[in-house]
Amino acid sequence: MRITEIKAVPISFRVPEGKNVRLGIGRAVKRDAVLVKVLTDEGIVGWGEAHHGRCPGAIAKLIDTTMSELVVGMDPLDVSSIWAKVYKMQLSSHGMGSAAAMALSGIDIALWDIRGKAAGWPIYQLLGGADRPVKAYGGGISLGWQPPEALAEEAQSYVEQGYRALKLRVGDAVRVDVARVRAVRQTVGDDIDILVDANTGYCLNDVRQAMPAFEELGVGWLEEPFPPHDYREYQLAKELGRVPLAAGENHFTRYDFTRMIEDRAVTFAQPDLSKAGGLSECAKIATLCSAWKMSFNPHTSATGINMIATIHLLASVDNPGYFEADLAHHNPFRDEVCGAPYTLDGEGCVRPKTGAGLGIDIDEEFLARHPLIEGPCYV
Numbered sequence: 001m002r003i004t005e006i007k008a009v010p011i012s013f014r015v016p017e018g019k020n021v022r023l024g025i026g027r028a029v030k031r032d033a034v035l036v037k038v039l040t041d042e043g044i045v046g047w048g049e050a051h052h053g054r055c056p057g058a059i060a061k062l063i064d065t066t067m068s069e070l071v072v073g074m075d076p077l078d079v080s081s082i083w084a085k086v087y088k089m090q091l092s093s094h095g096m097g098s099a100a101a102m103a104l105s106g107i108d109i110a111l112w113d114i115r116g117k118a119a120g121w122p123i124y125q126l127l128g129g130a131d132r133p134v135k136a137y138g139g140g141i142s143l144g145w146q147p148p149e150a151l152a153e154e155a156q157s158y159v160e161q162g163y164r165a166l167k168l169r170v171g172d173a174v175r176v177d178v179a180r181v182r183a184v185r186q187t188v189g190d191d192i193d194i195l196v197d198a199n200t201g202y203c204l205n206d207v208r209q210a211m212p213a214f215e216e217l218g219v220g221w222l223e224e225p226f227p228p229h230d231y232r233e234y235q236l237a238k239e240l241g242r243v244p245l246a247a248g249e250n251h252f253t254r255y256d257f258t259r260m261i262e263d264r265a266v267t268f269a270q271p272d273l274s275k276a277g278g279l280s281e282c283a284k285i286a287t288l289c290s291a292w293k294m295s296f297n298p299h300t301s302a303t304g305i306n307m308i309a310t311i312h313l314l315a316s317v318d319n320p321g322y323f324e325a326d327l328a329h330h331n332p333f334r335d336e337v338c339g340a341p342y343t344l345d346g347e348g349c350v351r352p353k354t355g356a357g358l359g360i361d362i363d364e365e366f367l368a369r370h371p372l373i374e375g376p377c378y379v
Helices: 056-071 079-091 098-119 148-161 174-188 204-216 231-238 253-262 278-291 304-314 364-368
Strands: 003-014 030-040 045-050 134-139 165-169 193-197 219-223 245-247 266-269 323-326
Touching: 003 056, 003 098, 030 056, 030 098, 045 098, 045 304, 056 079, 056 098, 079 098, 079 278, 098 278, 098 304, 134 193, 148 165, 148 174, 165 174, 174 193, 174 204, 204 219, 204 231, 219 266, 231 245, 231 253, 253 266, 253 278, 278 304, 304 323
Parallel strands: 134 165, 134 323, 165 193, 193 219, 219 245, 245 266
Antiparallel strands: 003 030, 030 045
């Protein structure tokens, strides 16, 4: 079998007024994604998702030009050789760095979809896993900077849907962050795991001020208080309290994660399959975490493709943590690109798709109705 064509499909939608929550990185006004379609000479087609990097046109162009020139003609089942070639030519020297990692991620997921379809097996089975439940927390671009009472009411509605863990957005003024977390804890009770994400919006003094209250309120982790390259601040922040730190959605490949883990400041590793190098690389990162007795808690991206691939991987590793379920009130990329990516059971868990490959069909008419929209995602 040979790859005959690689095609990037950048898509967008505007978030309707009233459904665009505010986070530390701004108010969400638009969602982007870059899907990747890989075609073969045997008629098997694979689909993946590359993170848009807030510049989806550039990621799509990279896939359609340089990446395509490197990969077309290769055996799609030889995923390791394709990954190594792109890494050598685009990531390790004089390449596009994180942009290339995102583009490669989408191609890699599509190649695993092809492998599964060729074998007639779901991806989790190819990876040595099983159809087993995976714990989920309610996250995504939701539960933002609402007033405490409104946030608590919304959080309770998700608990009533079956979620046993929720992620709240912090990174605002510390007193307001604490008020929001306190309101949610008082409403949902002590049996629900509350996680918080600062979206890189804290400084060391913010962490110092927030830690006592987060400890009191039983917060499960503090995610990305700082940008990913601020390794020293992560090490200093670890000494400021007992709430563990989480990071990884803005780290790329096992090499970034090697340093992050060896620094021993971050307890929960969160690679995104559409950023860090795809299924192939994130499986390696999961193994690296396992060696350090760390659970594996991937970040999820915009569409059902990434979410489904993430559940496949979590169902195959020996150290699964949480799946990040997207609770955005309006996300057609989650609901309509390939149908509902998951359902929540009565125990707050999700399961992988059981069809061959990713186990999905892509609605290409939907993609055609959502062409790329220029402009920022957050304002």
